[in-house]
Amino acid sequence: MPNIRSSADLRNNYNDISEFCHTYSEPVFITKNGKGDLAVMSIETYEQLAGRFELYGLIREGMVDVQAGNTRPLSEAISDLRSRRKR
Known part of the structure; x- marks a missing residue:
């Protein structure tokens, strides 16, 4: 209530x-x-709420990318991340 x-x-x-x-x-x-x-x-509650909205926006962007076909295989993404980490 x-x-x-x-x-x-x-x-x-x-x-x-x-x-x-x-x-x-x-x-x-x-x-x-x-x-x-x-x-x-409270400021703490506001920051949590703002963080949630930001996260929801990022998730929405990802969903739009998936719907548009802007994806790649997981193995390729992991390989790319590993090669970047070695640099």
Whole structure:
């Protein structure tokens, strides 16, 4: 269940909200005038989320390459890596 707090709560109870974000690694949704306004999370949670998005993008690029036929046999790729390592 999402944690939803008002902007007044953010202003008046910053330490409690910060502690929650660090303890549970999930965002707190901040409302302003009864409507969603912000999502607040710890830096660690943000970095994990950003890293996931980056990984998903790289996986998507790989899937597009496979669909386009831009592949080669595993043995060839390993051989190429080994020859690069010896240089």
